Amino acid sequence: MALLRVEGLSKRFGPTLALDGLDLEVRPGEFLALLGGSGSGKSTLLRLVAGFEAPDSGRILLQGRDLAGLPPPARPLGMMFQNYALFPHLSVFDNVAYGLRREARPRAEIARRVAEALAMVGLEALAARRPHQLSGGQRQRVALVRALVKRPPLLLLDEPLGALDAGLRERTGFELRALQRATGAGFILVTHDQAEALALADRVAVLDRGRVAQCGPPAELYERPASRFVARFLGAANVLEGRVAADGAVEAAGGRLALDHGLAPGGALALALRPERIRLLAGPPPAVNAVAGTLRELAYRGDGWIALVALADGTELRVALPAAAAPPPPGSAVTLGWDAAALVPLAG
Known part of the structure; x- marks a missing residue:
């Protein structure tokens, strides 16, 4: 069974058709990147899966369960926002513990799970700090484990590395990939960065005008593009x-x-x-x-x-x-x- 199945998903914003009967599948434990230009529909798709928008038509099935009508807090998934959305008045520990407390988990369980989550990203020594006392990369990791501490089967990531400089972005990307493998959760990454999508994802879905232009392993898309659009857009x-x-x-x-x-x-x-x-040739050219x-x-x-x-x-x-x-x-x-x-x- 697919972890997530999107069937015939359509969404309009006034005269603009953001998604046009889109079909997509995410497998259990898979890292899928949504890649496309501005207006391609990738962020709209993520918001529909998260429950921040309702589709005009189509279905979203998570582990076989139709998510129609479920508000975002009731959906069994996590989301990491581009700006991280950390609570500035809470410590690192309390930011990560927030979702577990909302679920009224026992105190001992919360302490154990938060400690384990912070240890996964090497931030256990910074548990008492506030977000403004952290570097950009550290804030990114806090936001990531806050989304993962509830152990969702699927995590949605909206341009999570966009605020980092080039060197930190690459290093954090590798950490993100390692964390995904360690947890076994499915990841959907929205990005406009082609190198990021190719380096991190098991499969890449290239979106164009609200549809999937091509979806497959990174090397397959790069070496065997299916259309003019994919060939020109990717590389x-x-x-x-x-x-x-x-x-x-x-x-x-x-x-x-x-x-x-x-x-x-x-x-x-x-x-x-x-x-x-293509290479430069010296001497008489071949026929x-x-x-x-x-x-x-x-x-x-x-x-x-x-x-x-x-x-x-x-x-x-x-x-x-x-x-x-x-x-x-x-x-x-x-x-x-x-x-x-x-x-x-x-x-x-």
């Missing part, structure tokens, strides 16, 4: 528009391209080509999977270079080049090449 892939010639080769980007599997001739198609799969162009722009990114190369037919390719070798200057004529396996046909 900024180049999308080449072309046609399949009579001999099975693809005519696109002003050249002849060969894939590692056959295609029916005569049809139009689109191909995804990741920037890091297929090589194109000539002009290096138009160049930007240094620390771990490498991003180049924009304009081809003769007007196509512009984004190319990721290694930092070890200095690229030619803008304005240079270059030849680009790639392996057949780098070309991924797109369905839509």
